[in-house]
Amino acid sequence: MSIHILFEGIDEPGLNRLEVYQRRGGYQALRTALAMSREDVLGELLTSEIRGRGGAGFQMGKKISFLPRGDMDKYLVCNADESEPGTFKDRELMQKSPHMLIEGIVIASYAAGIGRSFIYIRGEYDYQADILEAAIAEAYEAGYLGEQILGSDHSLSLVLHRGAGAYICGEETGLLDSLEGKRGNPRLKPPFPAIQGLYQGPTLINNVETLSTVPHIIRMGAAQYAEIGTQTSTGTKLVSISGDVQRPGNYEIALGIPSREIIYGLAGGPADGREVKLWFPGGSSAPVLTKDDLDVPYDFDSLAKAGTMLGSGAIIVVDDSHRVLDVAYKLAKFYAHESCGKCVPCREGTNWTVKMLQRIEAGEATPMDLDIMASVQDEIIGNCLCVLGDAMAMPVGSIIKKFRAELEEHIEAARERAGIGSLENVIPVGVADAHAGPLPVH
Amino acid sequence: MSGYDVPRFGHGSRVPGWDQAADLTKDPAVIPDSATTLVPETLRAGIEAAMAKYPERRSAAIPALHLAQELHGWCSPEAIEQVACVMRLTPAYLISVATFYDMLETRPKPRNDVFVCTNISCSLLGADEFYEAMVAAAAEDPDVGVRSFECLGACDIAPMASVNGEYVGPLETEDAAQIIEDLRAGGPVLEAKQLRFRRSVDPGAVGP
Amino acid sequence: MPRPEQKEIQFTIDGREVRAIEGAMLVDAAKHGDVEIPFFCYEPKLGNPVGACRMCLVEIEGIPKLQTSCSTPVKDGMVVHTQTDRVHAAQNAVVEFLLVNHPLDCPVCDKGGECPLQDITFGWGRGRSRFIEPKRHFVKPLSLSPLVAIDRERCILCYRCVRFSQEVAEDYQLIFAERGAHTYVSTFDGHPYVAPFSGNIIELCPVGALTSKPYRFRARPWDIEGAGGICTLCPSQCNVQFTVRDETVMRVLARENDEVDDGWLCDKGRFAYQSIHVDERIAAPLVRDGGELREVSWERALSVAAGLARHRGRVGALVGGQATNEEGFLLQSLMRQGLESPDIDSRGRASVPLELGRALAAPSLQAAVPDLEFAHTVLVLGCEPLDDAPILDLRIRKGVRRRGVNLAIASARPSALDANAKLSLRYPPGTEAAFLAELAAALAGPPSSGDISALAKLLLEGGEDVVILWGERVAADALPTLLRIAERLGLSGRAGAGLLEVPSGANGRGLREAGVLPGVGPGYAPAPAGRSAAQIAAAAADGRLTALYLFQTDPVRELPDRALWEAALHRAALVVAHASVLTEGIREHAAVVFPAESHAEKEGTVVHPDGRLQRLRGAIGHPNQVRAGWSVLAEISARVGHDQGVLTSPMAWEQLVAAVPFYAGLTLQEIGGRGVRWPDRAQAAQMPAGSAPSAPAPPGGSASSAPVAGAPANGGLRLGSYRPIWASPEVEISPALKFTICRQHVELSPQDAARLGIDHGEAVEVSQLDGSSAAYSGEAGSQARGKLEGTRVHGTAAVRSGVPQGTAFLADGIAQDSANELTEAVVEVRKP
Known part of the structure; x- marks a missing residue:
């Protein structure tokens, strides 16, 4: 079941150094690519049908082909702001095999005709940033970066840019603003970054894992790569699995294997005597699944069909020892904290949700509040500037839907704890009919 | 929270200066003039080197603020003015950037940072309890600031913390005291639990 | 630069076929179909839309998600719906979200009655809120500046005020601090938002968060009237609307006229109305x-x-x-x-002879205000738009920012626009003639190195539409050369190009045309010499x-x-x-x-x-x-x-x-x-044709007028003067503007300050170094001269890195210690 491409020998001592990487055949794919025409390299990427590993799952080759041709300054930005809760795959890649990423960046920039590139790494990844910086210096020294790489007509500069702690900078346009030295507020789309991105120039943005895969596609040949995985989810995927499992960590899997195999087979499942209550299949922004969904194949389309998403490929498992209310509260608080504040539904909706959840915990809520909360999530989804609002509203909404009974129990229990009394004696005023009640008109 | 004289919202966000009025005796804060702003030479050189890396100098704002924070301990008004002077930006621009990001501090902070991840994966495994223990352990140490932090990207070692940038985990309550001790000693912190030494769990990842 | 061509297209909105200009934002185009789309953050004057408030969401056929109509350019054949359940639900939701933390203190809010949030809540809101948690409360109102009060509870973070500061005035003093729901409008470290155009944020605010201190609680929208007028406190002549109650001007608002002011006002124009109704005003003979x-x-x-x-x-x-x-x-x-x-x-x-005056005012050579925005190249010569005609400063910034106008500055004193300019050239005060002679030579001659050649290259090669914005302070002996340069650049008769003079007086141009010049009658007719x-x-x-x-x-x-x-x-x-x-x-x-x-x-x-x-x-x-x-x-x-x-x-x-x-x-x-x-x-x-005097001085011909770098040999400093925007009696008697009253700042270069042992902020005095002026003859003259020799102007040293070495700049037009007490070209600055 395990095919290893990215993680093949990842723990080899010193792999982060150029010498070891080269000894293992590193930068051969770059040589191969540079011997091909730019169009042919792009053709390989298109043939591989590799989908972005950052969250949106958009085909990388297509993204490159959206870039306008011509002589203007174009940019490649590697998104290494891995901050989706539960995700830590890029960290391991960058720390252990930085040259793989650099090689991927050089090949991708060649295919796209790009001359300047950046890696935006989250500020917290201090150690990984140091390693990357050293690797970039080595690559410049060896002629893999800089002017006329390996004697070809391709030149590329690469700058490592450290962020300073903001989840929203993982959103591609927020990242661009941050890289331009601004607050990391997402931009309106359109224009999309491929047309108008960094410094207003056409910009290709890809995730660390996606770019790290590029040398392997060239090495293996796109057709062979595309045979791995399913028809619409080609290749292997790094999955970060954490939470209530016995062997948390990153695993490389072929897309399309049953989720159960990852959660139980690889990660060992919850501790003995516990079972899965709910799990996030693609980072904390993905609508939750339950133990009934464990056999869903782990690929982009199957998860979409199940009403959720593969996202960044991060599985968080919550076992039956935890209260679903706490999970919802952690989620809402996180997104409220990380909302950039630019657009109204996200800024106000996340905070309102936090307050409603606090009210449940304080014993001041009724089941009607669940209706309001669900309706607020619906009003956030699709109405925001970027996807951060949806990233809270989708999982929280799914929790309310799938665990309503348990939440109602929490409400009842909390009321009793607070000495407010059982709901049976209460006729809620105002909130009783949230949609038609005689509430004050402003 | 030890060391921090600033109250914070749950997840480390600064309590904002909503109630702060402008001081009408001050002059407007325009771009500081290099003729009247002293900038330490190392800082100036560092910022200029950072600006040289980008097509537009403004891109160096975050690197420059990191440098200033390193030098001054925090992004003090003085530090911001120095960066503003070298970058030819207004101090307001830079404070706007600095307050957006969790790792840039616009209030005085203790020398050592302990960021305890309290996001979902870590909290499922006891991060909130560890955070309490860490706060208690650091209560007497003015040099250690403890913050509950959002996901630091190391859920494989949950519950975990970043101590001055070094990732350590999985943590147990006893580790809190050890962290303080190691910080005082000045050597490596919880060396046995540092992420940098951890091997991959994927059975297929073993080297040839 | 040719202005963008406008093409008409047809689209459908709520079932109506409507014609609109292609590329117009949907929110504007909808008006042609009598459809009003609500919004808060959209304001085209502020630049590109930000799409932050989400109030203007509409449904467009073929696009699955609702779109912000403020950022969607209308296309031919587009089918738009604003009255569907989905759109209504989104609008209701946004209003409800906005009111989550907005206090409903409308009865005691100064914006009440003219508040977009009030109107939109009424028109597009659900009419009730399900938010029963406590709202946030903060101390209010607080001072943001001496002129503006801020009520942060009411702020809906629509970005308008900070965008104004950052993208229009470009003073970048007003910013958002913090993130998410904690975001708030602020300045750096408690500094006040004091800037020449700060008052515009009051007018931009769609809620009662930013209010005018002088106007707060002086009137309600239903007991005031608006009266159109023109501000004649400076040559910008912005179009204004006076808010009048009981024959009293209560405030001044912009009355948008793209050809004049683009809808902005400076703080002098906005607040000096107070001088109309103060005791200091002379109200009887x-x-x-x-x-x-x-x-x-x-x-x-x-x-x-x-x-x-x-x-x-x-x-x-x-x-x-x-x-x-x-x-x-x-x-x-x-x-x-x-x-x-x-x-x-x-x-x-200095006076300008009739013929030369006619030539400079020739209609074929006159650039219009919008040309500053659409020109290929703008040369600002011998004036400081920020002080002399503030609203033009904004227009020039807009041109550079939005349309990539090449900006060049040639002045004695550093300009507020230097940072926006491709080239900034400095010449010693009063030496425009020599400077322009060199420029004329560079325009005529072969390319060479040096700043003046670079300027010549920019003017010749940057595009045909060149506008030269020049001030009345440009020495009169330089004007014939200016005309020759305009001729060389082919500015005459060219639409979108030309000269634009900023006179010293607000109606300087009109008075000249009315015959208020020696030897010049109405309509530039000859008149007896005077x-x-x-x-x-x-x-x-x-x-x-x-x-x-x-x-x-x-x-x-x-x-x-x-x-x-x-x-x-x-x-x-x-x-x-x-x-x-x-x-x-x-x-x-x-x-x-x-x-x-x-x-x-x-x-x-x-x-x-x-x-x-x-x-x-x-x-x-x-x-x-x-x-x-x-x-x-x-x-x-x-x-x-x-x-x-x-x-x-x-x-x-x-x-x-x-x-x-x-x-x-x-x-x-x-x-x-x-x-x-x-x-x-x-x-x-x-208009009678004019002509330039035919025999200009050859470049560098006279030693006295040639630009000389460095300090005068005798250790003194060349005196340059300027008139700050606030230097006016109306400002001095307007209570709200008292804080701007100008004191003398003696601007020195760091090198000169170091040489003279003067620190920034120290008290200094300025005296005449060489009192051998020939202008004083006769009895009264000698009296005046006796006074002159003892003249001491006091001020505070302002050490500025942009000031050229060898020059000191002093303000004139101010009530005390004005530079007009000094008559010599060279002065001595020292500690008293």
Whole structure:
């Protein structure tokens, strides 16, 4: 079941150094690519049908082909702001095999005709940033970066840019603003970054894992790569699995294997005597699944069909020892904290949700509040500037839907704890009919 | 929270200066003039080197603020003015950037940072309890600031913390005291639990 | 640069077929179909849409998600729905979200009644809220600046104010701090938001978060009226709307006119209305009696003024920039025909000969304000737009920011626009002639290195549409060369290119056209030779002129050589003044003072620097005993035996039109609220052609005028002067603007400051280094000179890295320690 491409020998001592990487055949794919025409390299990427590993799952080759041709300054930005809760795959890649990423960046920039590139790494990844910086210096020294790489007509500069702690900078346009030295507020789309991105120039943005895969596609040949995985989810995927499992960590899997195999087979499942209550299949922004969904194949389309998403490929498992209310509260608080504040539904909706959840915990809520909360999530989804609002509203909404009974129990229990009394004696005023009640008109 | 004289919202966000009025005796804060702003030479050189890396100098704002924070301990008004002077930006621009990001501090902070991840994966495994223990352990140490932090990207070692940038985990309550001790000693912190030494769990990842 | 072409397309909105300009944002295009889409953050004046408020979501067929209509350009065949359940649900949701943390304190909110949030909540909200948690509460209101109060509870973070600061004024002082729901509008470290255009944020705010301190709680929207007018406090002549209640101006708002002001106002224009209703204003005629000015009847004052008749042939007149065309016209007629005194001037500095003046004002050579935005290259020469015509500063910034205009600055003093310029060149103060001669040579000669060659290259190769914005401060001997440069660049007759002069006076251009220049009659017709302002001063100081007529100007404050003017006013037997504030020259020397009208009271016309005739209409009645300036002039004229037959202001306009051929046929009706640019009319051909003097000095020919780098040999510093935006008596008496009152700052280069041992912020005094001025002759002259030698101007040292070594810059036009006390080109700066 395990095919290893990215993680093949990842723990080899010193792999982060150029010498070891080269000894293992590193930068051969770059040589191969540079011997091909730019169009042919792009053709390989298109043939591989590799989908972005950052969250949106958009085909990388297509993204490159959206870039306008011509002589203007174009940019490649590697998104290494891995901050989706539960995700830590890029960290391991960058720390252990930085040259793989650099090689991927050089090949991708060649295919796209790009001359300047950046890696935006989250500020917290201090150690990984140091390693990357050293690797970039080595690559410049060896002629893999800089002017006329390996004697070809391709030149590329690469700058490592450290962020300073903001989840929203993982959103591609927020990242661009941050890289331009601004607050990391997402931009309106359109224009999309491929047309108008960094410094207003056409910009290709890809995730660390996606770019790290590029040398392997060239090495293996796109057709062979595309045979791995399913028809619409080609290749292997790094999955970060954490939470209530016995062997948390990153695993490389072929897309399309049953989720159960990852959660139980690889990660060992919850501790003995516990079972899965709910799990996030693609980072904390993905609508939750339950133990009934464990056999869903782990690929982009199957998860979409199940009403959720593969996202960044991060599985968080919550076992039956935890209260679903706490999970919802952690989620809402996180997104409220990380909302950039630019657009109204996200800024106000996340905070309102936090307050409603606090009210449940304080014993001041009724089941009607669940209706309001669900309706607020619906009003956030699709109405925001970027996807951060949806990233809270989708999982929280799914929790309310799938665990309503348990939440109602929490409400009842909390009321009793607070000495407010059982709901049976209460006729809620105002909130009783949230949609038609005689509430004050402003 | 030890060391921090600033109250914070749950997840480390600064309590904002909503109630702060402008001081009408001050002059407007325009771009500081290099003729009247002293900038330490190392800082100036560092910022200029950072600006040289980008097509537009403004891109160096975050690197420059990191440098200033390193030098001054925090992004003090003085530090911001120095960066503003070298970058030819207004101090307001830079404070706007600095307050957006969790790792840039616009209030005085203790020398050592302990960021305890309290996001979902870590909290499922006891991060909130560890955070309490860490706060208690650091209560007497003015040099250690403890913050509950959002996901630091190391859920494989949950519950975990970043101590001055070094990732350590999985943590147990006893580790809190050890962290303080190691910080005082000045050597490596919880060396046995540092992420940098951890091997991959994927059975297929073993080297040839 | 050609302006973008506009193509009409057709789209469907709510079932209606509507035509609109392609590329217009849907929110605007919808108006053509009578569909109103609500919004908060959208404001095209602020640049690209941000899409932050999400209020304007609409459904577009073919796009699955709702789209923000503020950021969606309309395309041919687009089908848009604004009345579907989905859209209504989104609008309801956004209103509810906005009100989550917005206090419902409308009854005590200054914005109540004119609040977009109120209106949109009523029109597009659900009418109820499900938010039952406590709202946030903060201390309020707080000071954001001396002029603006901030109420952070009410703020909906729509980005308008911070975008203004960052993308329009570009002062970047007002910012968002923190993140998410904690975000708030702030400044750096508690510094106030003090900037020349800060007041615009009040008007931009769609809620009651930013309010005007002078206006707060003075009126409610339902008991005020709006009256259109023109601000004549500077040559920008912004279109304004006075908010009037009970014959009192309560506030000033922008009245958007893209051809003039783009909808912005500076803080002087916005807040100096207070000077209309303060005790310091002169509200009744005054006559000097026993050495003191005392209130008298109009009859008494007019009869004293009629005493001008006894000085026939020996009267000199100065006209200030706030005078209307009609007032200027009546006064020049009074002077020339009634008093047989041709000595009348409206230019404070060097005079320009008739032919040269005509050439510079030639309609074919005049650029218009929007040209600053669409030109390929703009050269700012010898002026500081921020101080001299503030609103043009914003226009130039807009051109550079949005359309990539090449900006070049050539000035003595560092400019606020330097950071936006491709090239910034400095020359020693007063050496424009030499500078332009070099530039002309570089334009003619082969390419070479050096700044001037770079400028020449930019002007020649940056694109054909070049606008040269120049100030009246440019030395007169440089003007023939300026004309030659304009000719070399082919600016004449080229749409979108040309010269644009910023005169010193607000209506400087109109007064010249009305004949308020020595030797120049109405319509630039030749007139009997007369004395210029400087010559009037000298002639009055030595007794050749015995009476002076000061129409809304105080030369002691405003013109160069204060000592000479004091001597002149002291010696004159009769000084007649129109003034609204008793500035020092009027207070000490006027025999009779007529209360002058404010710009909210005047009726008449003025001419914008780009030739646009604009109409002033009385927004309020005359307070107290103030009378219209034109009527006082007509009355005095009649009393000295020259009845001009003017009974109303429009009658004066009729006479002016009759006398100025290039205004022919123009009616007040036609000028209306937006103005008419006369150079665009066919009758502009009636403007007499001018010419430049033919023998210009060869470049570098005279050693004295050649730019010399570094400091003068004798260890002194070249003196440069400038007039800050706030230097005006109206500002000084407006309570809200008191904080801006200018004190003298002596701007020094770091090198000179170090050499002189002067630190930034230290007290310094400036004295004349070389007192051998030839201008002082005769008895009065020697008196003046004696005074001059002891002249000491006190100020605070301001060490600025942009100041060229060897030069010191001082402000003039200010109440105390003005640079006009100094007459020498070289000064000494030292610690007292």
